[in-house]
Amino acid sequence: MNEKPNNISEMAKVYEKNTRISIPSYDTLFSMVQSYFRMKLKEKEARILVVGAGGGNEISAWGPSNPQWTFTGVDPSEEMIRIAKNKTIQLGVESRVQLIQGTIDDLPTPNYTFDAASCILVLHFIDGIQEKLKLLTSIKENLTSGAPFVLVSAYGDPESTELQDRLQIWKSFWLVGGAESSKVEELVTKGIMKISFIPENQIQWLLAEAGFTNITRFYSTGLFGGWMCHA
Ligand SMILES: C[S@@+](CC[C@H](N)C(=O)[O-])C[C@H]1O[C@@H](n2cnc3c(N)ncnc32)[C@H](O)[C@@H]1O
Numbered sequence: 001m002n003e004k005p006n007n008i009s010e011m012a013k014v015y016e017k018n019t020r021i022s023i024p025s026y027d028t029l030f031s032m033v034q035s036y037f038r039m040k041l042k043e044k045e046a047r048i049l050v051v052g053a054g055g056g057n058e059i060s061a062w063g064p065s066n067p068q069w070t071f072t073g074v075d076p077s078e079e080m081i082r083i084a085k086n087k088t089i090q091l092g093v094e095s096r097v098q099l100i101q102g103t104i105d106d107l108p109t110p111n112y113t114f115d116a117a118s119c120i121l122v123l124h125f126i127d128g129i130q131e132k133l134k135l136l137t138s139i140k141e142n143l144t145s146g147a148p149f150v151l152v153s154a155y156g157d158p159e160s161t162e163l164q165d166r167l168q169i170w171k172s173f174w175l176v177g178g179a180e181s182s183k184v185e186e187l188v189t190k191g192i193m194k195i196s197f198i199p200e201n202q203i204q205w206l207l208a209e210a211g212f213t214n215i216t217r218f219y220s221t222g223l224f225g226g227w228m229c230h231a
Contacts, residue, residue, distance in 0.1 A: 047114045051104055051122060054083075063093035085099055105138065144231065
């Protein structure tokens, strides 16, 4: 389990594998979001904003089967954007995808309005409540009224036994996935415990403060939760 990627495609493979160990229902999450977006967007043409597009998993999951959707993905990581670009070409969806290396502040046009948005596995990398709120507020401002928005993030009170118990369950995914227990402890101390956990009620408060309504948790797995809401 000591995988040290030495090139971009190797890095992408490790990311794909490790994400599915860390979040065993990762692929199902994308199907669930797609179902809801389809129901809300109907058959209309729609513009989807993907915040933290990473290696292109949202676009791969939703692009080919929804030809009426176009995507704008933002991500500050040059490597991840390169991986995402390659994926869009492999899938033949590149004409419907715009990828921007940067954050939501780097969207080309101010007041650009999208019909739906996602922010999957990003918020826990943003330190500080005000910075998290700034991101969610910017997403809200870039959406049409009523547009669906999905947020997926690690959550929990870092001081609580509830989070410690979930951490034990999360560790078991890695052990069964073949990781040595010393490696799993390292993942906890150098990785997981360094991310910015906040309790669920604070996540819901942030979404409401940013202006979202109908905030509903529809997904929970190990350390991560998913909330659907509307602009
Ligand atoms: C764990 S990956 C998730 C990527 C993708 N959403 C997925 O599920 O595969 C987290 C991504 O968030 C990106 N990221 C970090 N800070 C960000 C920010 N302020 N705005 C947008 N993306 C950010 C990272 O570069 C990274 O690609």
